[in-house]
Amino acid sequence: MRNAPDIVCFGELLVDFVATAPGALGDAPAFVRAPGGAPANVAVAAARLGCRSGFIGAVGDDPFGRFLVETLRDNGVDVRGVRVSPRGATPLAFVSLGEGATPDFLFYWDGTADHHVRPGYVTAALVRAARIFHYGTISLIHPAPRAALRRALAVARDAGAYLSCDPNLRLKLWPSAKAARRGLLEAIRGAHLVKMNEEELRFLTGARGIARGLRALGDATGAALVVTSGPRGAVYRWGKIEGEAAGFPVRAVDTTGAGDGFVAGLLSQLAACAGDLRALTPDAATVARWVRYANAVGALATTRRGAIPSFPTAARVARLVG
Numbered sequence: 001m002r003n004a005p006d007i008v009c010f011g012e013l014l015v016d017f018v019a020t021a022p023g024a025l026g027d028a029p030a031f032v033r034a035p036g037g038a039p040a041n042v043a044v045a046a047a048r049l050g051c052r053s054g055f056i057g058a059v060g061d062d063p064f065g066r067f068l069v070e071t072l073r074d075n076g077v078d079v080r081g082v083r084v085s086p087r088g089a090t091p092l093a094f095v096s097l098g099e100g101a102t103p104d105f106l107f108y109w110d111g112t113a114d115h116h117v118r119p120g121y122v123t124a125a126l127v128r129a130a131r132i133f134h135y136g137t138i139s140l141i142h143p144a145p146r147a148a149l150r151r152a153l154a155v156a157r158d159a160g161a162y163l164s165c166d167p168n169l170r171l172k173l174w175p176s177a178k179a180a181r182r183g184l185l186e187a188i189r190g191a192h193l194v195k196m197n198e199e200e201l202r203f204l205t206g207a208r209g210i211a212r213g214l215r216a217l218g219d220a221t222g223a224a225l226v227v228t229s230g231p232r233g234a235v236y237r238w239g240k241i242e243g244e245a246a247g248f249p250v251r252a253v254d255t256t257g258a259g260d261g262f263v264a265g266l267l268s269q270l271a272a273c274a275g276d277l278r279a280l281t282p283d284a285a286t287v288a289r290w291v292r293y294a295n296a297v298g299a300l301a302t303t304r305r306g307a308i309p310s311f312p313t314a315a316r317v318a319r320l321v322g
């Protein structure tokens with residue numbers, strides 16, 4: 001495929017309506033529209049860092065869908081894998097910032113365009129060409145996108161891509177906690193890299209303490225695991241290497257997209273490596289450097305409102321990393 005991206009992200013693309021004032025969602029005086037969806041954010045954040053990235057998903061045939069596709073394109077993301085679905089509207093989420101700049105969400109997601117993503121929507125050539133295939137779990141909630149993600153994963157695996165998963169637990173969207181757990185476990189099985197936050201690790205392993213959870217999941221999956229802890233940074237278990245990297249002190253105004261920025265930071269470091277990424281055996285210092293870089297991207301992503309406007313360029317990250 002001509003000009004194929006290195007990193008292809010698969011999943012949801014939606015419009016976040018972000019409250020203009022902090023506080024309870026129902027008290028918000030007004031909302032500002034912002035493009036969102038975790039895998040789409042990763043694609044944009046990676047492009048901002050200088051990677052060639054692409055996105056696979058669907059939007060509704062409506063003004064918000066067109067706004068999202070334009071936003072991806074304007075940000076340098078390859079949109080050849082984005083379908084304008086004849087069925088279902090573009091999904092929406094309303095977001096407010098509560099205590100400590102942690103977002104609260106309300107989703108308008110019933111029957112939306114992404115529910116109609118099916119295996120035939122998967123641009124196989126784009127997946128096959130990718131060195132890194134990144135995905136979440138929201139596509140696993142409904143049957144058609146679930147089949148589509150499974151197909152994309154099969155194509156990516158066959159083509160020898162490095163599989164990166166951010167489970168991104170959104171319990172409100174799943175029919176039950178049990179279904180969510182099953183979905184998350186399916187998603188991380190076979191992944192080479194899994195990025196979680198502390199809540200997701202606890203949900204998956206039931207283990208008390210990050211170190212214990214990481215060991216249990218690492219032994220069960222063999223994947224490189226990274227757990228982010230907001231301002232504190234991240235803890236990881238990468239093969240036999242265990243460690244932690246402190247976060248960067250910044251003045252956080254909105255943490256939306258911090259995790260997605262972190263993922264993009266990490267994937268950009270991997271994408272810079274030559275050869276088959278599945279065969280990489282980085283030493284402890286290299287992993288520490290990668291995670292520190294990802295922390296810097298995550299930290300900078302909190303310093304401006306919204307996810308996409310706040311993702312830093314490689315030059316900005318370099319200034320922070322020093």
Ligand code: ADP
Nearest residue numbers: 197228229230231233252258259262295298299
């Ligand atoms: P998620 O958004 O997936 O829950 P986190 O909130 O843990 O993820 O944030 C991801 C990463 O972003 C953190 O590991 C850290 O590097 C960075 N980050 C998040 N919040 C802050 C903050 N307040 N100050 C500095 N860095 C932050």
